Amino acid sequence: MAVNLTPVSADQLAIIDGIELSVAEAGIKKANRKDVLVVRIDKGNTVAGVFTQNRFCAAPVQISKNHLDAGVQIRALVVNTGNANAGTGEDGRQRALSVCQALAGELDCAVEQILPFSTGVILEPLPADKIIQALPTRRPANWAEAAEAIMTTDTAPKATSRTLEIDGQKVSITGIAKGAGMIHPNMATMLGFVATDAPVTRPVLEQLVKEVADLSFNCISVDGDTSTNDSFILVSTGKSAAPRIDSVNHPAYAVLKAALVDVATELAQAIIRDGEGATKFISVKVEGGRSVAECKDVAYAIARSPLVKTAFFASDPNLGRLLCAIGYAGVSDLDVDRLSLYLDDVLVACNGGRNPEYKEEDGQRVMSQSEITVRVVLGRGAAQATVWTCDFSYDYVKINADYRS
């Protein structure tokens, strides 16, 4: 089902010194599948995260934010699938804390040093006892197995690595993510974890995680639904001999950021490639806007439109639907006569109407591809933004009509 999503194997993923992974089978929703991941992090690390803007943010999101705000050294992340622990009120917070407490006891640290994460069905009580009982049964895992352990409706694990040099010292980055539905930014992904051994101070890491998210996970949409559990966590173990990045003006900041954006973008795009029911990967690039915000508004209007997405599914160059979505994107003084619309290299519309040279067979050729770029040139400024999305198929409906049963 997934669109050009290359399978990853453990030997393609860099080990991050200072991180120890382990997985367990707690039988939260289904028996005999890995549904708990523990990421233990050596002392000396820094951790920062960005979380969903959804007001019904899940209990583990609330607790992870509190624990990060407490300013203590984080020692482990504990992740479960099969239950989101969202819409569960005070009882949900207590259940999440009880899992943290159990792991803190084992690791001999304070409960605030554990960050919990959950993903799965909303509005059901978290079976915390099952998770606590499974914790001692967990076994060491590599990054590929960790990526597998956090899957829900995902059809493939999502993981990638980069290695680079900073001041002649080797630095490694490995990230994993999960998500296929309920995907829309702020944060966009259900869960994303990226770890590096590059030493970065906490305030710089906090800035870095926001900048990286805005250029990657916050640029994707499967269905316009912003999840209750979205979290993107960046871990710096500090084990590399590279210099500690203690300022956004540090010369290595931009180098590390570029590599992190690269990793996070690949993971974010992997979520779209594995979007529920996806048969096509669509890049929507909007240029020539007055601000990045209006470019994103136009890009998301296209990326969210069920009519546009079903036309992509049908490989039907019914491109009026693209103009329609641009028109209602909320750019109130948009001059449609100055706008150009391209499908890959094909100029479809300009001067407020169809390009006189446009031929249906050219549109058809691009629409039949599995990867398509929609490019909108607004002709009113220099800002630009790109959003990645997928088409809307029978299988999206099937997957989401069947999900709980």
Place this chain on the structure above:
Amino acid sequence: MAVNLTPVSADQLAIIDGIELSVAEAGIKKANRKDVLVVRIDKGNTVAGVFTQNRFCAAPVQISKNHLDAGVQIRALVVNTGNANAGTGEDGRQRALSVCQALAGELDCAVEQILPFSTGVILEPLPADKIIQALPTRRPANWAEAAEAIMTTDTAPKATSRTLEIDGQKVSITGIAKGAGMIHPNMATMLGFVATDAPVTRPVLEQLVKEVADLSFNCISVDGDTSTNDSFILVSTGKSAAPRIDSVNHPAYAVLKAALVDVATELAQAIIRDGEGATKFISVKVEGGRSVAECKDVAYAIARSPLVKTAFFASDPNLGRLLCAIGYAGVSDLDVDRLSLYLDDVLVACNGGRNPEYKEEDGQRVMSQSEITVRVVLGRGAAQATVWTCDFSYDYVKINADYRS
């Protein structure tokens, strides 16, 4: 396919004195189907309209707005299906004007006295010649046939009437509408025409059309796509002996408005009942908000969510998806602990989590109905708003993946 949409027959629809209807077969998209409607209006009428906010508003929308702004007496509406004449630039405006010109010649009036409307595929040149050639071939029609002549993906014509008394004088109202996809307000419907014989001055009619639209057509969503061609036109022929309504403070204003809202709401709900692929009719009622705007934001977040809509299709009480949509509706200081969520009479969630008394079978019972009310009590004010929507099925994808072919 349509959800509890009762077929209308001509004898259920009130004739409006001062209106003459006729239809023709121009073969715009398909042969042998009525695809042109002409609504001739006697002198002495007033006409007002509200139109799509889409920046790519269609050529006929631009021209109808100009003609209404010219302040001349309107003599006829001319409507075609099969082609939206949208995204067609200056050439599209010329083609629409040529149709108006042909009809103006026949009716011996100025081109500004004709309002054109088009609905159908976007980005294709309007075959104006076919329409102009078909105009002399048209035959008299009743309101039921008129409703049929403006259908596109609609599975049933949409029309309704009311009669009332104002100062002891009989007043009649008849309205028709079309639309099944690309439905989201501002304006919400593709096309809606409501005529009454009640005498209303032009400034009052202009106020009335806005107020009526806001309570009816602007409260529906099939897919979140705001069309390029949405138009809602209110015609007063003034033929009733009832007193002329010349002020919004006139005692009959509220009486007529209530009847018009009734007609427009039935038409708007008919569009939802006939929503593309719809199997369920959902009312989303949000109460206890600080403003109508925030109530509408919450209602539309629910009404637009593909995850919520597929759960309704599946009759699956996966109600966490409702909380999730409420949470991302953009009410930034929403206190989820004060919110209550009902499915018909079943209290699903309160105090930030699931109602302890809630039973799955109660949720299941309501979800299995063909008509469902979702009620959200925000607990922060006295404002409220209701939005009507439908579920999201395989057939929505099928209809929209197949539409052009």
